[in-house]
Amino acid sequence: xxxxxxxxxxxxxxxxxxxxxxxxxxxxxxxxxxxxxxxxxxxxxxxxxxxxxxxxxxxxxxxxxxxxxxxxxxxxxxxxxxxxxxxxxxxxxxxxxxx
Amino acid sequence: xxxxxxxxxxxxxxxxxxxxxxxxxxxxxxxxxxxxxxxxxxxxxxxxxxxxxxxxxxxxxxxxxxxxxxxxxxxxxxxxxxxxxxxxxxxxxxxxxxxxxxxxxxxxxxxxxxxxxxxxxxxxxxxxxxxxxxxxxxxxxxxxxxxxxxxxxxxxxxxxxxxxxxxxxxxxxxxxxxxxxxxxxxxxxxxxxxxxxxxxxxxxxxxxxxxxxxxxxxxxxxxxxxxxxxxxxxxxxxxxxxxxxxxxxxxxxxxxxxxxxxxxxxxxxxxxxxxxxxxxxxxxxxxxxxxxxxxxxxxxxxxxxxxxxxxxxxxxxxxxxxxxxxxxxxxxxxxxxxxxxxxxxxxxxxxxxxxxxxxxxxxxxxxxxxxxxxxxxxxxxxxxxxxxxxxxxxxxxxxxxxxxxxxxxxxxxxxxxxxxxxxxxxxxxxxxxxxxxxxxxxxxxxxxxxxxxxxxxxxxxxxxxxxxxxxxxxxxxxxxxxxxxxxxxxxxxxxxxxxxxxxxxxxxxxxxxxxxxxxxxxxxxxxxxxxxxx
Numbered sequence: 001x002x003x004x005x006x007x008x009x010x011x012x013x014x015x016x017x018x019x020x021x022x023x024x025x026x027x028x029x030x031x032x033x034x035x036x037x038x039x040x041x042x043x044x045x046x047x048x049x050x051x052x053x054x055x056x057x058x059x060x061x062x063x064x065x066x067x068x069x070x071x072x073x074x075x076x077x078x079x080x081x082x083x084x085x086x087x088x089x090x091x092x093x094x095x096x097x098x099x
Numbered sequence: 100x101x102x103x104x105x106x107x108x109x110x111x112x113x114x115x116x117x118x119x120x121x122x123x124x125x126x127x128x129x130x131x132x133x134x135x136x137x138x139x140x141x142x143x144x145x146x147x148x149x150x151x152x153x154x155x156x157x158x159x160x161x162x163x164x165x166x167x168x169x170x171x172x173x174x175x176x177x178x179x180x181x182x183x184x185x186x187x188x189x190x191x192x193x194x195x196x197x198x199x200x201x202x203x204x205x206x207x208x209x210x211x212x213x214x215x216x217x218x219x220x221x222x223x224x225x226x227x228x229x230x231x232x233x234x235x236x237x238x239x240x241x242x243x244x245x246x247x248x249x250x251x252x253x254x255x256x257x258x259x260x261x262x263x264x265x266x267x268x269x270x271x272x273x274x275x276x277x278x279x280x281x282x283x284x285x286x287x288x289x290x291x292x293x294x295x296x297x298x299x300x301x302x303x304x305x306x307x308x309x310x311x312x313x314x315x316x317x318x319x320x321x322x323x324x325x326x327x328x329x330x331x332x333x334x335x336x337x338x339x340x341x342x343x344x345x346x347x348x349x350x351x352x353x354x355x356x357x358x359x360x361x362x363x364x365x366x367x368x369x370x371x372x373x374x375x376x377x378x379x380x381x382x383x384x385x386x387x388x389x390x391x392x393x394x395x396x397x398x399x400x401x402x403x404x405x406x407x408x409x410x411x412x413x414x415x416x417x418x419x420x421x422x423x424x425x426x427x428x429x430x431x432x433x434x435x436x437x438x439x440x441x442x443x444x445x446x447x448x449x450x451x452x453x454x455x456x457x458x459x460x461x462x463x464x465x466x467x468x469x470x471x472x473x474x475x476x477x478x479x480x481x482x483x484x485x486x487x488x489x490x491x492x493x494x495x496x497x498x499x500x501x502x503x504x505x506x507x508x509x510x511x512x513x514x515x516x517x518x519x520x521x522x523x524x525x526x527x528x529x530x531x532x533x534x535x536x537x538x539x540x541x542x543x544x545x546x547x548x549x550x551x552x553x554x555x556x557x558x559x560x561x562x563x564x565x566x567x568x569x570x571x572x573x574x575x576x577x578x579x580x581x582x583x584x585x586x587x588x589x590x591x592x593x594x595x596x597x598x599x600x601x602x603x604x605x606x607x608x609x610x611x612x613x614x615x616x617x618x619x620x621x622x623x624x625x626x627x628x629x630x631x632x633x
Contacts, residue, residue: 007318010314014307014311017307018304021300021304027296027300030300031300031303034300034303034304034307037304037307037308037310037311038307038310040311041307041310041311041313041314044311044314044315044318045314045317047318048314048317048318048321049317051318052317052318052321054321054322056317056321056322056323057314057317057323059264060263060264060267060313060314060317060323063264063267063268064267064310067267067268067271070271070275071271071275071303071306074275074278074279074299075278075299075300075303077279078278078279078282078292078295078296078299079296081221081222081224081282081292082292082293082295082296084224085224085225085288085289085292086289091296091300094293094296094297096289096290096293097290097293097294097367097368097371097372097435
């Protein structure tokens with residue numbers, strides 16, 4: 001397979017992730033969409049790394065994995081504390097500040 | 100191959116700790132503060148955390164200043180190219196440290212009743228018995244300090260990042276603590292938690308955009324280092340679609356952080372919901388850090404992409420100024436109003452960035468410093484205005500514009516200082532805000548970006564109206580007597596330990612001094628910009 005196949009897959013994953021973030025209403029699912037976007041970026045990094053024959057892209061992918069893990073910790077903490085307050089994780093219900 | 104062989108043949112990475120000192124000091128203090136949270140007894144934590152945080156940020160600022168004025172040339176890359184130290188980066192670090200220091204004073208302050216801005220236990224469900232017990236026991240969430248230190252460390256790394264990985268890591272190190280801090284307000288906790296969730300989901304999405312953009316730029320140029328990307332682009336990659344896609348996605352991620360239209364949706368909600376001292380801290384420091392990173396990325400890629408990016412930046416700058424001003428006109432909440440004002444200001448600063456000239460950069464640098472300082476002061480004052488009930492007990496913050504009616508009679512000094520900050524935001528002469536605006540608009544005219552400057556002037560004039568509305572509410576509307584104040588929930592300035600007052604005094608004096616005698620400082624930023632732009 002050529003690099004472009006991987007890039008196409010990465011782009012498709014990124015678009016699916018973005019659509020998930022913008023369209024879904026459950027904040028856990030929205031969060032999954034964000035993780036999908038990060039992994040799409042990782043796949044693109046790896047494909048380009050292979051294409052250029054240097055390791056920068058693989059290095060970036062490692063950093064992204066670590067950062068994504070930290071993001072899960074923070075994100076789930078926020079979502080869980082909100083769920084305990086309101087018994088819902090729908091982003092539509094987060095509308096106290098709409099004037 | 101065993102490990103020793105790898106170590107023997109692998110490239111040696113040079114860490115110049117001297118140059119990295121400002122960032123390292125803050126991050127080490129953040130780790131120490133986390134350990135204090137883990138091991139120190141509850142009562143001692145606050146006493147250790149506050150001096151530790153203030154000391155760390157102050158010494159980071161002094162180290163940056165020391166490096167900047169040291170006679171030997173400290174410019175250059177270190178840590179294998181991950182960090183690029185130069186006078187511009189050190190200036191931005193100094194500006195961030197100064198704003199963060201003033202912000203920390205506001206964060207550390209509490210009312211005479213021992214009421215700080217943060218929930219006694221952020222994990223307790225709002226309104227639950229557990230929360231009430233925590234409040235009665237006088238618990239305080241001192242984890243705020245390590246979080247603020249981590250955020251400050253990330254911000255100080257952001258404008259000196261030398262490659263896209265460091266840029267991404269710094270972006271996350273500054274953002275993740277801020278997501279948490281936004282959700283920790285003591286009063287109106289539902290709003291605060293909502294702000295936290297919105298900020299997190301939108302911020303994480305913006306980071307993903309940034310990262311995907313970084314991947315494409317890497318694909319187009321074969322490198323993640325900003326300097327090598329610049330070389331590759333000026334070597335003739337200008338028509339490359341992959342590259343342009345990548346750069347635009349990276350810019351989207353950075354423009355989100357500065358709150359530029361169309362990536363501004365989080366700004367009003369987060370500014371309103373977050374604890375007020377945190378709002379001030381992040382409004383000032385994030386803006387400085389993100390504009391610093393924006394300058395880095397833009398000027399790394401502009402030798403080849405200037406013509407492609409100029410229309411994008413112009414559109415964003417004009418939209419940002421117009422949307423911030425127009426929607427700001429109809430706001431009824433002081434924090435929300437300042438959020439739209441912050442959006443408009445992001446547009447004014449973008450005017451300086453988008454003019455692609457040394458004058459524009461010099462104006463941007465001046466504007467960032469003065470705007471940061473006065474924003475922290477203004478939000479510090481907002482944090483002091485509280486509702487009181489009939490027995491005279493402090494309740495939540497009074498941020499509604501109606502609650503500010505007649506504040507000038509109840510708390511004249513507070514209202515007067517706030518009015519001064521508002522005049523600076525509006526760009527009235529003899530304030531630093533005027534000089535900053537003048538510098539960026541003049542640069543835009545000079546660089547042939549007249550439409551930007553004209554939009555900016557029109558928006559400034561319109562924005563003066565909503566600042567004036569607060570001033571009118573404070574000084575020219577009747578203040579009912581004290582019993583009515585309590586019943587109608589009007590705001591009144593509270594007595595605190597005095598840290599906020601110190602912070603506000605520092606920022607007011609700086610705003611005044613840089614407004615009255617700005618020449619020396621402008622010369623200084625001009626020198627910086629000439630050093631930096633070839």
